[in-house]
Amino acid sequence: MRWLTWGAKKSTTNMMPGAAKQAAAPRRPLAYEAMIENAQAAKPLFLVLSGCQHKMIAGFLETLTLGKANHYFLSIEKVNAFDKGGWKAYQEELDKADYIYTQKKKVADFLLSQHRYKDKVYYFPVISCAYFHPDIAYIQHSGKKQVGPLGDYHSILVTAAYFAGLSQQQALMAFKPEIYNALGFEEKKQRERAAFINRFKKEGVDLSSCVARWDKDGQWMRTVNHPVRYVIYEIVYQVLQRDEVPIANHSPSVVDWVEDDLARSAEWPLYPLNGNNDFLIFKSPYSFLDKGIYFNLKKFVEYSFASLDGVDRENINVMGCDIEKAINVLYTLK
Template sequence: MALRLSRLLAAVPRSWTGRRGSDEIGLNGPRIAVIGNCQAKGVAEAVRILAPGARVRLIPMSTLGRGGQRLDAFAATLKACDHVFSQPFPAGFFPEGGSDALRERLPRMRLFPSIVFTAFHPDAVYVGDLTSVARVKLVPSPLGTYHSAITLFGFLKGLPPERIVGLFREAVFSQLGYLDAWDLAAADLIASSRAIGFDLSDDLLRWSRGGQFMHNINHPRLTVLGDIAARLLREAGIAPRPVAVEAYAPDALLDDAIWPVYPPVATLYGVAGSTVFKRRQRRGAAPETIGLDAFVAESFAIYQAQPRETLTCHRIEHWAASPEIRTLFETA
């Protein structure tokens, strides 16, 4: 029993067991845990700014269930929190279930959505096995795991790189639906947010009025994460500071891959456009950018080294079944 208790206490932040960590000296506000994917770090940082004195613990989704931890044990470590904010996570991290099962054990836990919005970057896709979210097997790309659907489909159709580069033009984008992507992207985001009781319809309208609010399909800018943090605090009964988080904290997701808004898409939405991609970078390192020609060439080198059966993607399967799109690539 004593051993079990010591393990439990070891999993709780020091300041939550009566001892104070060096980064929490002087903090006596609510204890808040933030659970989620790469977006959760920005939410946690925003909570620290918006709720002075809050003792915030970030729990990356990738660490859930590590070392064979069970859901009951994880829930027990969170009982010391005054508030738990979590993005939905599926069964697979814990044998007992996902975020719904955790919420049953922590009724006060509040869910917040994972932001995915593809309208600014309709060409960006994942490639590989997505059947198990906890153990995703993705094909690498020049930008980590983000691929160009046009580049991949052109490769699979046997087109040379120079012909694929020539496909990045307005007429092709129009035929592929890239210039009509907003309504579907908005509907998907709003539906997923309403499904967990965190309707983003008003927020999306406000974000869109401010211009481009995504770095890529699933990395929102810090202003978005600040808005989510402020709303979580208000719904938890904590009045957030009336400040813009992005004015006080760096946007950590800028260190990750940045997908450009292609010029025809950018013109449509009134934002800056380019075909310059930015790689994921180490903290403190200078950003490294590559142009479209280099991106296509590097993608080809990766695809040629991959078993062809691993180059799977729902978008590509849809295009392969469309005579119009096949003809577009064959004659362009």
């Protein structure tokens, strides 16, 4: 019995210094280094130059072709500087890549004009559609982006209510079907859906059947330019077929192999047609202690009003809408 006790004690307290660390090390096969070497040398080699969707696009290019993809986020400033020498920052990777994918038309046009790259540059549009979110707009104040509780995304209704001189309580009354109809939200939704399909069709990608299928699953855009993961997967799949790039991976779970980094960003709710807004939850792109920040419609209005404090009406540009019309419509709620 004493021997058993001593043996148990020895296994927990008399280990050599580093033994615990060694035991905690991840288990790896003897072929691990060869696996890493092969992964690093995977082909084809893609280069993705795009906006916020670049990581997931690169991820699906890799998983579908079993290749390798490098990716870079191009801001508006970088896109505008690309043909003025900015492209040189990516020259080494541009030269090495087998395929160059971009969602930036200006970048694509420049690279296609360069003899050394023209045969490996492929373009497809940004995945953007305001069908689910006709209330979202971007705002510039004195030529600079205005930031609110959902980052660059702003509510046309809340912005119009603020400049119409409504109280926060009155602004809440703007979220009802009568106001949506007065501002032409339904017509905007249909235009957005058609424009989305047509943009891709012009680039040789027919998404009409995909959209019909996605609709059956409900809301497939988190914001106007943040699609859910399977939408990016299916579009990348269609693009690879268009460009005759061999697809090597048909795993039924391949869509789950790519991290959904856009899920950590903003999410705008779908407004109910019955006007019951008790369950509307907005997800901010900001976080606190690595945890998301969420709020209901009342708090969203409160935070949006606070973000507009000090912004003068004469120097704002609410893009994609007639803000004066919206202000006039909301005056009726006073």
